[in-house]
Amino acid sequence: MTNIIIALPKLDDAKNIKNVLVRSGFRVTGICTTGAQAISQADSVQDGILICSYKLPDMIYTELQECMPVGFELLLLASPKLVQECYGNDIVCLSLPLKVNDLISTLQMMMEGIRRRRRRLRNQPKVRSEEEQNTIREAKELLMVRNHMTEEEAHKYLQKCSMDSGTNIVETAEMVLCMQK
Numbered sequence: 001m002t003n004i005i006i007a008l009p010k011l012d013d014a015k016n017i018k019n020v021l022v023r024s025g026f027r028v029t030g031i032c033t034t035g036a037q038a039i040s041q042a043d044s045v046q047d048g049i050l051i052c053s054y055k056l057p058d059m060i061y062t063e064l065q066e067c068m069p070v071g072f073e074l075l076l077l078a079s080p081k082l083v084q085e086c087y088g089n090d091i092v093c094l095s096l097p098l099k100v101n102d103l104i105s106t107l108q109m110m111m112e113g114i115r116r117r118r119r120r121l122r123n124q125p126k127v128r129s130e131e132e133q134n135t136i137r138e139a140k141e142l143l144m145v146r147n148h149m150t151e152e153e154a155h156k157y158l159q160k161c162s163m164d165s166g167t168n169i170v171e172t173a174e175m176v177l178c179m180q181k
Contacts, residue, residue, distance in 0.1 A: 002111045003029040003048030007038035007064070008077075009056055017051065017103070024104050035059035039067050047071030047118075049110050054078040065091065071117075073110055132170045139173035142180055 004026055008014040014031040021028050029048070030041040035056045042050060050072055054061055065074050076086055076093045083093040092110060094102055128136075136158065143154035162172040 001027045002114050003027065003045045004107070005029055005038055005041050005048060005050045006031045007033070007035065007050060007052040007056060009033055009053060017098075020100055020103070021107070024100075026104075026107060033057065035064045035067070038064060039069075042069050042072050047114060049073050049075055049107065049114070051075045051077065054082050061086075061091070062089070065089070071114075073114065075106065075110065128170070135170055135177065136173045139176040142176060146180075 004021060006014045006017055006028060008017070008031075011031070011033050014033070018028045018031050029045060030038075032038050032041060033056070035052075035058050038050055038052065038056075042048065047069075048071070050064070050068060052061055052064060052074065054076065056064065059067075061074065061076050061078075068074065074091045076083070076091050077096055077098060078086065078093060080095045083095050086093050092106060094106055139158060140151055140154040143149050143157060144151060147154075149157065158169050158172050158176070161176075162169045165172065167175075
């Protein structure tokens, strides 16, 4: 489920939006009245959506966007005039006065984008450091010499042991190397 943080200068407005979202099945992880509070809450979660107004007591939305951690999207609530100024900033905007159906459908659209991004990142092959690659290579070489395996067999052996033990292949390779000592 996607984290939603609401940052509005008036706490009552933030609570009202939270209540609407919770009744609609969304999870609101925090409400706050300043940009600093919003950034602090965003830093404590992996990704999500920040709903904010054009101006908070300590910063405007562009400063807030620059400080947000990677993985967060901004939903700006502003007057129609200010919304026109925001186009092209990779920010989703909704005009005030706010319509509940517009808010819910916009959040659903943004959440689907976040789900797609998570899936794409999860399906990308993991990039290993040179040190990790060397550990795997050394473990395969040890298996090839000691157990007379081909490189492919040694790699499959490491993969199988990794899956069976619930560890990643680098940890499995480190265990193989430790057993040699």
